[in-house]
Amino acid sequence: MLHRLASSLxxxxxxxxxxxDPKWVEENQVVAVLTxxxxxxxxxxxxxxxxxxxxxxxxxxxxxxxxxxxxxxxxSWINQHNGNxxxxxxx
Amino acid sequence: MDRLxxxxxxxxxxxxxxxxxxxxxxKLHCELIxxxxxxxxxxxxxxxxxxxxxxxxxxxxxxxxxxxxxGLTLRCFDLLTVCKNTGCLALAKxxxxxxxxxxxxxxxxxxxxxxxxxxxxxxxxxxxxxRINTDNGEMLWAHCTIxxxxxxxxxYDSHFESGIGxxxxxxxxxxxxxxxxxxxxxxxxxxxxxxxxxNQYQPNLCRTQVWLKTQHxxxxxxxxxxxxxxxxxxxxxxxxxxxAVE
Numbered sequence: 001m002l003h004r005l006a007s008s009l010x011x012x013x014x015x016x017x018x019x020x021d022p023k024w025v026e027e028n029q030v031v032a033v034l035t036x037x038x039x040x041x042x043x044x045x046x047x048x049x050x051x052x053x054x055x056x057x058x059x060x061x062x063x064x065x066x067x068x069x070x071x072x073x074x075x076s077w078i079n080q081h082n083g084n085x086x087x088x089x090x091x
Numbered sequence: 092m093d094r095l096x097x098x099x100x101x102x103x104x105x106x107x108x109x110x111x112x113x114x115x116x117x118k119l120h121c122e123l124i125x126x127x128x129x130x131x132x133x134x135x136x137x138x139x140x141x142x143x144x145x146x147x148x149x150x151x152x153x154x155x156x157x158x159x160x161x162g163l164t165l166r167c168f169d170l171l172t173v174c175k176n177t178g179c180l181a182l183a184k185x186x187x188x189x190x191x192x193x194x195x196x197x198x199x200x201x202x203x204x205x206x207x208x209x210x211x212x213x214x215x216x217x218x219x220x221x222r223i224n225t226d227n228g229e230m231l232w233a234h235c236t237i238x239x240x241x242x243x244x245x246x247y248d249s250h251f252e253s254g255i256g257x258x259x260x261x262x263x264x265x266x267x268x269x270x271x272x273x274x275x276x277x278x279x280x281x282x283x284x285x286x287x288x289x290n291q292y293q294p295n296l297c298r299t300q301v302w303l304k305t306q307h308x309x310x311x312x313x314x315x316x317x318x319x320x321x322x323x324x325x326x327x328x329x330x331x332x333x334x335a336v337e
Binding site: 007009036037038039040042043061063064065066068069070072073074075076077079080086087088089090 | 103104105106107108109168219220221222223225252253295296297312313314315316317318319320
């Protein structure tokens, strides 16, 4: 499943940095972190059970709007909580 | 014991940038002093541009004296709505004066700056990873403030996320730097000697933007990063940083 996260801190036009393979998205937890400041939105999804730490979490990072920075903060949190994650910057 | 001011709590998005005050006291000989953000917000709305940004700087200088601080970290985004200006210029000036001063209430970033100051004499450039070129190992790092004693030249711009106030666009000297970060419990450190290969100035990014040539940074960031903010410190000091937290 593909989750899209974007913070109200940012007002730029936002795009996915690449079109992920539909099969990969269907079979995995994929989170497109479109902007900085969306880290707390990730935690909300974990707390609601929409994202599970029991399975790998793939974070898609773009090249603007502090997307990669937010991915690093989120991945660091995943690792601190014994989850398994990875940042992807291209298909 | 060096006193570090936490002016406001860490920003809400710093979800993994936690810290252990006891270990910080024991290993770094630093004491954390909590200071309410209202001590800066009480300025109210300040003037636009440089004049207002300097009023924030002056208030932080007062707090440094009042609490006898060696360094500080500021929950700076909370100034945007109340003061209608930014802490970017204030932090740039404080760092240049030898007072480690971090953005966003980030404590691990401040601890890394304290180490950087002790090792290199510079607080370092607190920056976000922004882009990765996996083909050539180059990475773009950016932020809206930078110690003014690290730059060749600088100019003012607006703050990236808010579009208001003062931020710093600067060009840095090319050459040898260390990219470093310690975790808030001082149990992890990443430090690598890198090369700054060029400066750039593009929209949709924090205003000071530098490209680094790296060896191990990219696989580390994509799998086991120590949170977001890292510090870029002049000179090659990676081995000294690692030794400092052993």
